[in-house]
Amino acid sequence: MMLAGTIWQRELVEFAQRRRALVIKLAFPLLVAIPLVLSGAPSIYAAMALTMLVAIVGALGAGAVLTRERQTGMTLRYRTLPVTPGRLLIERLSTNAAIDFVQLTPVLVLIALRHPSTFAWWPALLLTTAAVLLIGNLMGAVASTLSQSPGEVMLYVVIPLLPLLYLSGVFTPLSEPALVVASRLLPFSYLHEALLGALGGQPSLLPWETMLAGLGFLVGAAGLAGRLGRRVFESD
């Protein structure tokens, strides 16, 4: 029997014990990615679809779990633990994001196998994927405080996500200077760039610029999670 004494270990143990959910979680991204990557779809479309996939995988998981925990009274129990809410949220979201990353690893491997010559983009792709997953989880966590219903929380996550993806230039290249600047403030634009590069497309940024942005968003999201702990775990 696997025993978990810390918050991150517990997340992993629970994930590993839910075999059916584990299979579904691993199979779902592959079902979307295999036709896109293997069929030779234009890189601009494949990058768009995969950016949306990563963002949604990150955002939906945490929102649903935290809403369910609020309903069952688990959030109240968290409040009585001798752990600060910030640390609790960072540990939970980073573990959830790591699990999501594992879920997407077969997709990333598939891209690497199909486009081995684009290896210069891989570090940027790994970092921007991690950053978008953590930010997605954070969005889900904040959305979970807005409603008691998991369905409603899903809506609160998806409704802002779609315009943010548009503003990131994921759906269509942006030409307006103001929109270009706005896109550079959003993590999804860097993931989109990294995917374009890794899929053999024509990104507008260099790999190292994208990688640095990914790292910045990752650190920023971790810091923000620490600040939002109280809001997520202590709002009634």
Next chain:
Amino acid sequence: MKVDTASERSLLIATDLSRAYRGGKGVFDIHLRLGAGEVLGVMGPNGSGKTTLLRLLATAATPTAGQVSWFGSSNARDPSVRGRLGVMLDQAAHFDQMTGYQNAWFFAHQFGLSDGLARERLDELFSWSGLGDARDQLVGEYSLGMKRRLNLIEALVHRPAILLLDEPTLALDYRAELDLIERLQLLSLTGTAVILATNDVHLAERLCDSVIFLHQGRIIREGQVPELLTEVAGSKEVQLQVNSPIGLENLRSLAAVEAANVDGDTVHIILARGANPAQVLAVLNGTADLVSNMRVRRPNLGDLFLKLTGVALPAGHR
């Protein structure tokens, strides 16, 4: 400098404590003080604010006014405060996809226990609680009573200085209730302070040193249990089981009747000291065939609550 010895001895002090919810519910202007080894009962009907008060004292809710001091600190988020509290909330929330032992192991480690100590204490507590055979079963498959017992294990495992238990005997069988009372008495003797939110009159009278009565979010009476019981000493509680509703006005107009209340098909009547239960039947003259059963017994804390408020504590706990 003047030393407040009472404050020094108190593990927990609540001052002007309030938590207001929309619609006027909540708790208001609560003052209480708890010393080492003391057992305090919080009693009141559903919606009286017991759970809210317990959550405030357990750091699970934030007050809208006033403050709580635990071990001299009023910082509810201080890990050194939370680490010395053992909490059993009203909802038996657990990680359902993990076993009972995995759940308890997680909470034991959150409160700083080493592997060896956690193993030793959990073995003893699982055996004590009767959950030994179910320790490797998923909590999602547990009954409510089993989940509540697991909650107790998790609240006790780190040997807290203050135990805060919300309806600890809810869904427990009589044997488990007696075991719990015995354990809490032992803990109290070794200095653990206990706060129980309960409507279980039997539990409160056997275990608590003192009790506070909550009604509509406010303390309406508090005191030592023997002292409170003297207020109803000599009087009697008459329980009438009725086949159809009867009017209480005639009963209440009797000088011998201190309080009367209906709870389902049972009428509870508190008779004044020296009053004869036959007087009640006399008032029901003509409608006495409606009464299917009559019981007279020594009054308890629940009857005092009824006398003070006119509201009965929930059925099943009397």
